[in-house]
Amino acid sequence: MWALRQPAPYEFERIDVPAPTADALTPGEVLLRYRLGGVCGSDLPPFAGVRNEGHQHTGIVGAPLHELVADVVASTVDRLTVGDRVVGTVLPAGLREYLAVPADQLHALSPTLPDHEAIGVQPLATVLCALSRMGDPAGRRAAVVGLGPIGMLFCVVLKARGAHVTGVDRVDRTAEAAMFGIDEVVTGQSGEWAAGLADADRADLVIDAVGHSQEVLADCVDAARPFGEVYVFGLPEDQYVLPIRRFFRKTLTLRGGVTTDWPVHLAAAERFLVDRRDLARAYVTDTYPLADVEEAFLTAMRPSAGRLKVILIL
Structure with a gap:
């Protein structure tokens, strides 16, 4: 399968790596296929080579990216089934064609929001969790x-x-x-x-x-x-x-504090955006193909009037 990794700060390279398999999933995990990713501000320091001793990202296959809309291709939980389109967090390495992640950080989307609107659900969930405190x-x-x-x-x-x-x-x-x-x-x-x-x-x-x-x-x-x-x-x-x-x-x-109770807040975030489709569309301002991943991250590092969410599509 394809994957991206950083050989050095500000650089990505595309590599081929073995794909995770359904039979290797542990209880509570699902296997996802990449559809669309969003660049978060917390992805930018590791992209620039800033090392966090508690959360090493540089050089890890698929890092740094954790906001994802994806398809479920295998599941060990009843809540998420094959064919579901999900949104959530996949720390720290979402820049991969397939990835095995905990199901408790994901939410099955309704058909209402297309991918480029649904990507806002994950960051909005973090906001809702913070405000709940x-x-x-x-x-x-x-x-x-x-x-x-x-x-x-x-x-x-x-x-x-x-x-x-x-x-x-x-x-x-x-x-x-x-x-x-x-x-x-x-x-x-x-x-x-x-x-x-x-x-x-x-x-x-x-x-x-x-x-x-x-x-x-x-x-x-x-x-x-x-x-x-x-x-x-x-x-x-x-x-x-x-x-x-x-x-x-x-x-x-x-x-x-960090976000907890992901399914609860992801579901609430989807409802919020379904009721505000214009907001969901306005939130995404810059779209790049994965082939231009470096430019996407550099764009996210340059805040400007009219620029908000940067996303990566296939």
């Missing part, structure tokens, strides 16, 4: 720092649940604001925005959708109002220095 946003002020593909999904869900949403990014997202539920677009550095806030404009809920920056997290602390919540969603570095005195004086709550 926070307070009810209805009638509250929410701020999302980082308006990439994930940050924009936070905005639209928060708005749908009744929040007043401020979105902050160095890229101007004015053109996308109405579609994604942003009431106030701030184009600029998060630190300057947070420092200039009046007390009445501080947020009850602040989402760090950037990651990898203790400075951005500190800005989120500054932007939160007393008794507010800050959620670390963008992947953090191993250790941060937190402005703990300001955090303490505001009586804030800090949350974060």
Whole structure:
């Protein structure tokens, strides 16, 4: 079967490797065939050669890519059957023709959403899981720092649940604001925005959708109002220095964590997008064939106005 691997940072090569077989599946696994993949922001550091000692990706066959729409070709579970079209997460190596993965990270799709719309189900599920850990946003002020593909999904869900949403990014997202539920677009550095806030404009809920920056997290602390919540969603570095005195004086709550209960949140994400087909279509902005995988990843690394999700098709 075909597969892609990185021989070096910023490079991919196509190779032939033995295909996994149905009889080699362990209980709880399914065998998938690739249909379409989405590039996540967390795929970009390993693509660039950044090594994470806890999650090595560089050089692994099929890495880095984990957002997938695929066909089930063999299954050991009753919930997913041969012929099902599924969406979910396949960490860390989805750039393969066939792959064996745990079924509990997948959801069988209805026929309603075509592949290029269904790919948004997986990242949206991560957002829904994160928000399930926070307070009810209805009638509250929410701020999302980082308006990439994930940050924009936070905005639209928060708005749908009744929040007043401020979105902050160095890229101007004015053109996308109405579609994604942003009431106030701030184009600029998060630190300057947070420092200039009046007390009445501080947020009850602040989402760090950037990651990898203790400075951005500190800005989120500054932007939160007393008794507010800050959620670390963008992947953090191993250790941060937190402005703990300001955090303490505001009586804030800090949350974060990986996605759990995948089938529940994937199903909810599909329902959300089925009701918002225009949103599902607007979310995907750049489509590349697998032959242009390097350009697809480089495009995802260059955020710009009008650019959101980058996908890879056969």
